[in-house]
Amino acid sequence: MGLFRKNEKVLRQDLNQKGDHPGMVFMIHLLMEDKCDIPEKEFMTGIMQKHFGEVNCFLHSDEMAGFLPMKYSLHFEKDNADVPPQLMIMKCIDIEQPLLDDIAKSQLWDCQDSEQILNTCKYQVIATDMLAAGLDYKERAEMIVDYVEALVEMFPTCKAVLFENSKKMYTREAILNCSIPKESKFIYYAVNVRFFNIEGSEDMLVDTLGMSILFLPDLQYHFHGMDPNSVVNHAYNMLSYIFDNDNPIKSGDNIDGIKDGKMSQEIQWKVQYEDALIQPVRPVIDINMGEFASGSR
Structure with a gap:
């Protein structure tokens, strides 16, 4: 060692x-068997409000949607402005390359059906947080947990959620039925x-x-x-x-x-x-x- x-x-x-590694953009893959559309703006906004309170849907199209959770803010000295982070959701696309290598596949302890899911899910919705690295770390963890739980409500045909940064995967049902305390969920999920x-x-x-x-x-x-x-x-x-x-x-x-x-x-x-x-x-x-x-x- x-x-x-x-x-x-x-x-x-x-x-x-x-830098490139600590505090990088948090990326979530929602795995799908069938291609889906971006949900309607009102539907998405309603779910985001349920989890975040006040939100601003600043972007909605067939290509992507973007939301500002107004309860969080980051101060930018250069512009002397307080700006909320951005939660971005991309349109459903084909999975063109394997999302996991063999080592990562061997570590999917928390998803018993992982092999079947990876074999049958040919599409993905990618969601990220932007401008979030400057948040207090507990605020960012809380935001990520709420974001994940909003996403699995928003996309009912999602089979599983894969966390890019840790290569951890859970079924949609496991997240919907998770009953552990909220303050423990970031470690549990991600x-x-x-x-x-x-x-x-x-x-x-x-x-x-x-x-x-x-x-x-x-x-x-x-x-x-x-x-x-x-x-x-x-x-x-x-x-x-x-x-x-x-x-x-x-x-x-x-x-x-x-x-x-x-x-x-x-x-x-x-x-x-x-x-x-x-x-x-x-x-x-x-x-x-x-x-x-x-x-x-």
Whole structure:
């Protein structure tokens, strides 16, 4: 481990800069078996108002629709203006190239029918947020959750939702029936916890993908000799802690580890910032699992 090691200051700068990776446009693919039209303006506006309150439909055509959720705003110093982010919905188009490579397909734990859906859905509606990177990270997460839930209402023939930034996928029904607390839904919907066996060894790797959209770090565990399900649960607990507390974790800090399959204060693991071992390259918090750790640090 540490093949691409940078110091913590540089990694935190990577997370805080408005570059190509952290804070990028959030992209959603709505997967369809049959081609559909852009819904009527009044229908779309009504659903957006249900989820966002006051909205301005500033664009509606056969090609795309655009909405301004007025409850959010970003201040632009140059123009001395407060501007809401833009939620853009494109027309339904053919899926001309595979949306996922083989590695991404192997990580679709949350969608049991993923192979069938990817084989039968030949069309997609792409939705994005624009000018949203400057929002407070919890506001952006809340906006994305409401946007996703509005979209699956807006497009009843949608079979599944694929999140481009994390390669995570859920069926439409799973999103419609999701009953977890709203403040937990961003991680549930949009952050993928991945698992890999390292070829030729007993080593395993669990990492997360999707937090950088909020300028927060992903996680990485390189280990052996432990039930990976316990590590996945630990990762979700850590993601929630990072999200709830605006990531207070620094290199050299200790965090609670795992004992008997559960988080325990009796076990302390040291963490440090690194670039991810597995693509895409991004800043992660690497968690040294003590006697279960693999690789060098």
